[in-house]
Amino acid sequence: MSAFFERFFDDFTKSREFADIELLNPLDMHLHLRQGAMLESVLPFSARSFALGVVMPNLNPPITTTALAVDYRDEIMRLSEDFTPFMTLYLHENLSLEELKEASVQGIRILKLYPKGATTGSENGVREVVSERILEILSLAQDLGFILSIHGESNGYCMDREFEFLEVYEFLARSFPRLKIIIEHMSDRRSLESLEKYENLYATLTLHHILLSLDDVLGGLMQPDLFCKPMIKTPSDRDALLLCALSAHPKVSFGSDSAPHLQSKKYSAHAPGGIFSAPIALSVLASVFAHYDRLENLQSFVSDNARKNYALDSVLCDRRKVVRLTPKMWEIPQSVACENDAISVLFGGRKSAFRQIEGN
Numbered sequence: 001m002s003a004f005f006e007r008f009f010d011d012f013t014k015s016r017e018f019a020d021i022e023l024l025n026p027l028d029m030h031l032h033l034r035q036g037a038m039l040e041s042v043l044p045f046s047a048r049s050f051a052l053g054v055v056m057p058n059l060n061p062p063i064t065t066t067a068l069a070v071d072y073r074d075e076i077m078r079l080s081e082d083f084t085p086f087m088t089l090y091l092h093e094n095l096s097l098e099e100l101k102e103a104s105v106q107g108i109r110i111l112k113l114y115p116k117g118a119t120t121g122s123e124n125g126v127r128e129v130v131s132e133r134i135l136e137i138l139s140l141a142q143d144l145g146f147i148l149s150i151h152g153e154s155n156g157y158c159m160d161r162e163f164e165f166l167e168v169y170e171f172l173a174r175s176f177p178r179l180k181i182i183i184e185h186m187s188d189r190r191s192l193e194s195l196e197k198y199e200n201l202y203a204t205l206t207l208h209h210i211l212l213s214l215d216d217v218l219g220g221l222m223q224p225d226l227f228c229k230p231m232i233k234t235p236s237d238r239d240a241l242l243l244c245a246l247s248a249h250p251k252v253s254f255g256s257d258s259a260p261h262l263q264s265k266k267y268s269a270h271a272p273g274g275i276f277s278a279p280i281a282l283s284v285l286a287s288v289f290a291h292y293d294r295l296e297n298l299q300s301f302v303s304d305n306a307r308k309n310y311a312l313d314s315v316l317c318d319r320r321k322v323v324r325l326t327p328k329m330w331e332i333p334q335s336v337a338c339e340n341d342a343i344s345v346l347f348g349g350r351k352s353a354f355r356q357i358e359g360n
């Protein structure tokens, strides 16, 4: 029996005619770029496809100060000319109100909340979200116009962690009605209900959560390259999230959560979560939207929704990065080299129906 996602990689374009696709300013609203050699290896793939990426702060050490965020932004900008890193600040109990104000002055607009221990690089995360200290920080964040991005998982049973965290999302949405809160990498169909209930709740969706189910990760031989947090869930979660993407739900933006790890780590006894999708994200999204005849919604899903919901007009201004994709099969590389190691690419070895045209 072939996996659900295989249908997007057979040559479905043979029986139908497709025109070229033009996307204006594609935006990746959740991205891990890492640092040093790995940053150099992976950044070109995001910069090639996206005008801007929201850069996650879970480095070692994490980006907990404005100075660290500004240095990191400079490091990224030195390596790419045509890509805007949109920085995030790592929320923790000792974050001072002064530091938050300084971040705001330096143009940092996203605060990222990791519950302690929930995922890679969350060791310094928040122990108790609903605590006096964190609520005080969030109150100022609301006044300063920050967006709060949350890796929302409890420490309960792994498949129910996002669902269990919904009560925290809802409490925060009620307590801070002027604070925009993002359910990052939405993975559970039950989160869609919370999204409808609160005006100030938004979400990002990854490619892997809309195309894969747990069967793909664990149903045959174990696939460490498909292991990520939050865990990929059931076929009905996948189907509901896929529909949400295809309809370009106005409160939902694309965020790849492209999270590279070296194969030597991924194939060890303690594989970290993270899926590297940056090299193929737009091309595979185009195939999926074409397959369902929903290409008219792709621009909203990969750009317009985020531009509006994150108020990016003042950042993008009159930027016109046009990315073109043409209906031509190309073989996705298995991996990308990084120093003496390699990073597996999501869907490596398969043939994708839309190919990005270089030289935009």
Ligand code: DOR
Pocket: 032, 058, 119, 120, 121, 151, 227, 228, 229, 230, 259, 260, 272, 273, 274, 275
């Ligand atoms: O799978 C994941 N990988 N989920 C996260 O939340 C973090 C990420 C990473 O940094 O590797």
Ligand code: ZN
Pocket: 030, 031, 032, 056, 257, 259
């Ligand atoms: Zn992430």
